[in-house]
Amino acid sequence: MLVMDTCIGCGLCVPYCPMNAIEVKDRKAVIDLDECVECGVCLKAKVCPKDALKNDETYTEARLLRKTFSDPWVTHKSTNVLGRGTEEMKTNDVTNRFGKGVCGIAVELGRPGTGTRFYDVEKVAKACAASNVEFEPYNPVTSLMTNVKTGEMNKEFINEKALSAIVEFICPNDKVVQVLKDIKKVSAELDTVFSLDICCMAEDDGSFPMYAMIKEAGFTSSLNGKTNIGMGRMQLKF
Amino acid sequence: MTHTLHRRGTKESLRTDYIVFGITAQQFNGKDSAQVLKKFFDIVSPLHPTNMGDMRQGGMLTVADLPAGVQDNSIVHAVFNDLETLEEAVRRLKTADLGISIVVSSLCDDVAELAKRNNVKLHTQEVSLGIHGNLKKLPAEEFLHVTTQCGHGLIAANLVKSMVEKVKNGKITPRKASEEICKQCSCGVGNINRTEALLKDMAGIA
Ligand code: SF4
Ligand code: SF4
Numbered sequence: 001m002l003v004m005d006t007c008i009g010c011g012l013c014v015p016y017c018p019m020n021a022i023e024v025k026d027r028k029a030v031i032d033l034d035e036c037v038e039c040g041v042c043l044k045a046k047v048c049p050k051d052a053l054k055n056d057e058t059y060t061e062a063r064l065l066r067k068t069f070s071d072p073w074v075t076h077k078s079t080n081v082l083g084r085g086t087e088e089m090k091t092n093d094v095t096n097r098f099g100k101g102v103c104g105i106a107v108e109l110g111r112p113g114t115g116t117r118f119y120d121v122e123k124v125a126k127a128c129a130a131s132n133v134e135f136e137p138y139n140p141v142t143s144l145m146t147n148v149k150t151g152e153m154n155k156e157f158i159n160e161k162a163l164s165a166i167v168e169f170i171c172p173n174d175k176v177v178q179v180l181k182d183i184k185k186v187s188a189e190l191d192t193v194f195s196l197d198i199c200c201m202a203e204d205d206g207s208f209p210m211y212a213m214i215k216e217a218g219f220t221s222s223l224n225g226k227t228n229i230g231m232g233r234m235q236l237k238f
Numbered sequence: 239m240t241h242t243l244h245r246r247g248t249k250e251s252l253r254t255d256y257i258v259f260g261i262t263a264q265q266f267n268g269k270d271s272a273q274v275l276k277k278f279f280d281i282v283s284p285l286h287p288t289n290m291g292d293m294r295q296g297g298m299l300t301v302a303d304l305p306a307g308v309q310d311n312s313i314v315h316a317v318f319n320d321l322e323t324l325e326e327a328v329r330r331l332k333t334a335d336l337g338i339s340i341v342v343s344s345l346c347d348d349v350a351e352l353a354k355r356n357n358v359k360l361h362t363q364e365v366s367l368g369i370h371g372n373l374k375k376l377p378a379e380e381f382l383h384v385t386t387q388c389g390h391g392l393i394a395a396n397l398v399k400s401m402v403e404k405v406k407n408g409k410i411t412p413r414k415a416s417e418e419i420c421k422q423c424s425c426g427v428g429n430i431n432r433t434e435a436l437l438k439d440m441a442g443i444a
Contacts, residue, residue, distance in 0.1 A: 014396070015394060015396040015397045015399070015400040016394055016396075016397055016422070017394055017396070018391055018392060018393070018394040018395075020394070020396060039391075039392065041392050041394070041422060044422075044424075045421075045422065072293065072390040072392070072424050072425070073424060087261065087263060087264065088240065088364075089341075089362045089363075089364050090259075090261045090313070090339055090341050091261055091262065091263035091266070091339045092339075092361060092362040093339055093361040093362065094262075094263040094266050094267055094339055095263050095265070095266055098362060104364070106240060108240065108244075109371075110391070111244065111389075111391055112244065112369065112376070112382055112385055112386050112391060113376070113377065113382075113385050113391050113394070113395055114372075114375045114376065115391075163390070163391045163392075164390075164391055166240075180367070183370075184370065187370040187371045190371040190372055191372055192371055192372055192375065193369050193370065193371040193372055193373060193375055193376060194369070194370055194371050195240075195243075195244045195366060195368070195369055196366070196367040196368060196369075196370060197240055197243055197244070197364055197365060197366050197367060198364065198365065198367060199362055199363060199364030199365075200362065200363070201361065201362045202359070202360050202361060202362065202363070206359070206360065208363050210363075210365075214365075214367065219367045219368070220367070220368065221365040221366065221367060222244075222365050222366035222367075222368070223249060223252065223345050223346065223347075224245060224252050224255075224343065224344060224345050224346065224365075224366075225243065225343070225344075225346045225349075225363055225364055225365035225366065226240070226242055226243050226341055226342070226343045226363070226364045226365075227341065227342050227343075227344075227346070227349045227360050227361075227362070227363045227364075228339060228340070228341050228360075228361045228362040228363075229328065229340050229341070229342055229349070229353065229358050229359075229360055229361060230358065230359050230360065230361035231331065231332065231335070231336075231337070231338070231339065231340040231358075232262075232263070232267070232337060232338055232339030232340070233267070233337045234266060234267055234337075235267070235337055236262070236267050236270075236271055236274045236336060236337040236338065237274065237334075237335055237336050237337050238270070238273060238274060
């Protein structure tokens, strides 16, 4: 994000930045580009009285990468889904991506509100890869891996920052407890935070087997959650 | 994207936070699905959600005609403040039988009860296992109750702080402050009524 000379240093844009990357110095807004993740919130908030905030149209590949992971209105080339995520369990009643016997796990680094460097993303990816998990192929983080078996990431972008990035994978039920424990262990090595989640398909009796695994791994699940209520099918009603 | 997961709050406050959304699978039934996803808005609008939106376009605070702009890869949302209205939305979507995937974000107990009452079979469930890592970086929990309503992280904790101060000083009404905050969420899943109540609490006004 760039600040034009028309800036009068009013500071109205400052609180809108989720990364706290804007400050007013000598009556001009200054953006710390190492902290700015190109999310575009300051611009889209439309609070600048002088139209002084502008997207840098000459983005380098690294800046564009930040934007892809941080601005939900940018579609990543590896997905047809806006933002840094995938359809995951939202369409599971149609795709059967997470069938019986497996769980889906997502570690969203930088969420809530802290942002993440990719070296932290790599630490988590490597910890999960140790259990031979299958990383979600249609996820922008997976597309940045140079080795999907080890979770190693492209070193060119390792110090770049994003609003958040999701390490997302499928895990056979018999490995879930170990992977969750590994994730807990690696959490102590991170500069940032992450939000962790897990999903699974209902058994025939309507129960969700993940709850026993969550307990065994020493985690507590939230009272609220997201439930696909099974109304999707291959043929839509036009 | 787990954009409506990880919402934080007390159980009482989460009892005013129910989201239903529709999506199609791009590799399976996404083709020409815009015309079907549009019908989602026709079904939920008469129930007066506190917010509605489309991941492709924004929320109802910023987009005048949401149905007109729906695309095949849109994700369409409606946010309600009580279980009864959410349940009515689910009933109407079940009757319409559009074939799009329908997802409910709510207290898990509530969706289980809703399913029993309406003969709906829950397919897949996802829950949060909390926030981990360098927790020193987080703002105070009360701010997270607002900021986590935008799963994409577009609501800055500093914006919430600044709005609380403005509400305290009578510079903005809690309603207007809530709308300004929820406008930042590009999917329209911010709960405008709930945020208004949270701001009042934080500002110490009845
Ligand atoms: S683009 Fe985002 S991170 Fe960068 S200055 Fe603007 S609001 Fe802050
Ligand atoms: S709102 Fe505009 S004029 Fe005011 S400090 Fe920000 S960039 Fe400068």
